[in-house]
Amino acid sequence: MAEPDHIPVQHSNRRTIGVALAVCLVCSLIVTSAAVTLKPIQISNQIKARQRILVELAGLTGLPVERAYQLFDVRMVELASGAYVDELDVERFDIIKAAKDEEQSTILTREEDIAQIQRKPKYLPVYQISDAGGGLETLILPIYGHGLWSTLYGFIALEGDLRTVKGLQFYQHTETPGLGGEIDNPRWLSSWQGKVIFDEDWQPRIELVRGSVSMATPDSQYKVDGLSGATMTTRGVDNLLKFWFGENGFGPFLLRLREERS
Amino acid sequence: MTAQSIRKILFAPIVNENPITLQILGICSALAVTTKVSTALTMCIALTLVVACSSMLISLIRHYIPTNIRIIIQITIAASLVIVVDQFLQAFAYEISRELSVFVSLIVTNCIVLARAETFAMKNPPWPSFLDGLGNGLGYSVILLAVGIIRELFGSGSLLGFTILPLTRDGGWYEPNGLLLLPPSAFFLIGLIIWGVRSWKTNQVEQPEFRIQRTHNPPEVTR
Numbered sequence: 353m354a355e356p357d358h359i360p361v362q363h364s365n366r367r368t369i370g371v372a373l374a375v376c377l378v379c380s381l382i383v384t385s386a387a388v389t390l391k392p393i394q395i396s397n398q399i400k401a402r403q404r405i406l407v408e409l410a411g412l413t414g415l416p417v418e419r420a421y422q423l424f425d426v427r428m429v430e431l432a433s434g435a436y437v438d439e440l441d442v443e444r445f446d447i448i449k450a451a452k453d454e455e456q457s458t459i460l461t462r463e464e465d466i467a468q469i470q471r472k473p474k475y476l477p478v479y480q481i482s483d484a485g486g487g488l489e490t491l492i493l494p495i496y497g498h499g500l501w502s503t504l505y506g507f508i509a510l511e512g513d514l515r516t517v518k519g520l521q522f523y524q525h526t527e528t529p530g531l532g533g534e535i536d537n538p539r540w541l542s543s544w545q546g547k548v549i550f551d552e553d554w555q556p557r558i559e560l561v562r563g564s565v566s567m568a569t570p571d572s573q574y575k576v577d578g579l580s581g582a583t584m585t586t587r588g589v590d591n592l593l594k595f596w597f598g599e600n601g602f603g604p605f606l607l608r609l610r611e612e613r614s
Numbered sequence: 615m616t617a618q619s620i621r622k623i624l625f626a627p628i629v630n631e632n633p634i635t636l637q638i639l640g641i642c643s644a645l646a647v648t649t650k651v652s653t654a655l656t657m658c659i660a661l662t663l664v665v666a667c668s669s670m671l672i673s674l675i676r677h678y679i680p681t682n683i684r685i686i687i688q689i690t691i692a693a694s695l696v697i698v699v700d701q702f703l704q705a706f707a708y709e710i711s712r713e714l715s716v717f718v719s720l721i722v723t724n725c726i727v728l729a730r731a732e733t734f735a736m737k738n739p740p741w742p743s744f745l746d747g748l749g750n751g752l753g754y755s756v757i758l759l760a761v762g763i764i765r766e767l768f769g770s771g772s773l774l775g776f777t778i779l780p781l782t783r784d785g786g787w788y789e790p791n792g793l794l795l796l797p798p799s800a801f802f803l804i805g806l807i808i809w810g811v812r813s814w815k816t817n818q819v820e821q822p823e824f825r826i827q828r829t830h831n832p833p834e835v836t837r
Contacts, residue, residue: 374616375687376676379694386698390705397708529646529715530797 359534362406402523409509409519410481410490424492425480432474442477447494447505450475460600467497467595468588478605479507488512488609500584502526504592508517510549511600514606517558520544526602532585540579548573549597556597560590615742616643623745627753634757635808639725640710641756645800651774654762657717659697661801662751664721668692669735676736687760688731693722726750761803771793788810 411413412420426602427438438468450456479492490510490558534540536592543565551557552553552582557574563573576585595601631742633639640661647657668691672679679687700718703711709719721727730750766772771779771788781785793799812818 368683371678371680372683372687375690375756379690383694383697386701390701393705394708397705401708437616526716531715533715 354489360454378604398523400463401564405507405521406492409492409507409521411518412481425482426477427480429478429602429605430475431472431601432604433587434606436601440475443469445475445477447473447476447496448499457463464600465595466598467592469497469503469595472600475600478602483512486515488613490518491609493596495592495601497588497595497598499527499535499588500582501526501528501530504585506586508593508596514609515550517544517547517549527562527582532582534578534579534582535585535589540577543576546573547576549593554607556594558593558597619742620745622795623742624749625750627724627746627749628756629811629817632731632753632811633726633750634804635811637729638808639729640754641804643720643724644761644804647714647717648712648758648762648765648800649769649795651759652710654698654758655714655774656703656707657714658751658755658758659719660696661721661726661754661814662748663693663699663722664695665730665751665754666744666747667726668695668727670740670812671695671742672731673735673738673740673743679736684736685728688728689722692727692731696722701703710767726754734837738836744799748754752831757804757807761800765799765802767796 370530374484392541394494396497401418406424407415407417407420408419410420410424412423415423426442428445430437451469451471458476460470460472476494478494479490481490482489483489490509491512491514492507492509494505495508496503497568498504503524503525504522505524506520508520509518510516511518525532525535527535546555547558549556551574557571559575560578561575562578564570565577567573597603597606627633634644642659643661660698662689668688671691672688675687693715694715696719699721700711703714703718706753730747731744734746763773766793767778771777771786771790775783777786779788779790782789805831
């Protein structure tokens with residue numbers, strides 16, 4: 353059927369597609385150039401934010417972040433054996449890239465993959481602070497796992513006894529603000545201090561529970577309040593801790609540290 | 615364009631045609647980002663930039679936009695600007711961009727942006743459209759900052775992070791109002807502001823959508 357004459361040129365399909373394509377092209381150029389030029393600054397911001405979290409977790413207050421970060425003994429650990437691997441570059445290590453890289457990661461079976469991360473890196477950095485006597489004062493481990501919408505990336509700090517939590521903090525996630533996003537709430541994070549990960553037989557016991565945990569709760573040292581209104585995120589945190597403190601996570605490394613000390 | 619008409623386009627949206635109090639648009643972000651003045655201020659700047667620039671760009675190409683895909687094109691332009699603003703925030707205001715989380719990206723769904731594009735920018739030249747966007751952004755900002763100042767001052771005893779009213783938990787005398795830190799308090803405050811504005815400018819009061827019609831005269835006895 354021929355098109356009626358009174359329809360203006362603007363309505364022709366070719367013109368519509370042409371304008372749409374032109375707008376998309378210009379917009380995508382603007383977006384990509386902004387993203388590409390600003391990327392280096394954003395990355396350095398992220399690294400600084402991560403360093404600040406590490407410094408805060410270790411309780412190194414009173415020093416500028418860069419100086420305090422220098423106090424860390426950062427080593428790469430081979431997860432499977434728990435041994436240090438010194439030939440790998442720690443500073444340029446990217447946990448997200450490593451988990452995708454075929455060479456640097458292994459596939460997890462469904463039974464193993466309780467944190468829902470599909471692949472696990474072969475090597476991960478660990479951050480240690482020694483006390484005046486040369487003993488371990490703080491050990492910080494990178495941890496991550498899937499929450500509700502996104503993968504939660506964070507750090508957990510342990511006391512020198514390798515059992516007690518010194519602090520926990522997440523640096524990257526996109527959980528719902530006000531619900532799952534409350535994993536950034538300082539009050540909730542401070543409730544982790546002094547919690548105990550492992551029981552007397554060095555089995556991971558830590559868990560997130562419904563309702564509040566008081567000193568009167570039986571085994572309260574192994575229990576942390578779940579976040580109300582954020583069941584899936586809470587479960588994600590619970591799962592990722594079980595994974596990273598288990599056999600497939602930092603289990604072998606922590607075992608080696610314990611054996612070396614005794 | 616005369617100076618008078620410039621002033622009218624720029625300042626009318628601040629009280630007389632305020633997008634929040636008159637049109638009740640942009641409420642979602644007004645609830646979410648006003649617990650602190652710093653986040654409210656960043657959000658205001660981001661939204662004002664996006665509205666002003668998107669109105670101007672849409673107005674520039676308004677004769678070429680085919681009417682059947684105009685909304686998609688408006689959203690594409692607004693979304694691109696939002697991404698650019700978000701990228702800048704992540705580069706130069708990292709901490710605040712983390713606090714604002716999704717709300718910057720949600721500017722694209724803010725009805726003010728689309729409303730200005732559709733009702734003003736599609737029919738007017740670029741410069742007035744830019745001013746109109748700027749004015750509406752400022753109108754949004756005035757309300758957001760008012761709500762943010764009240765919430766931060768009486769909810770946390772500070773402004774922009776500086777302590778104004780020392781809190782009892784830090785050894786001061788002010789017991790903070792915890793409700794102000796929760797989203798519903800922004801509803802109450804915006805409601806009070808709308809009430810205030812409409813009592814002052816009575817022409818903003820909306821006509822009731824319906825009236826109860828008298829179907830028959832009351833019986834004689836009750837007179």
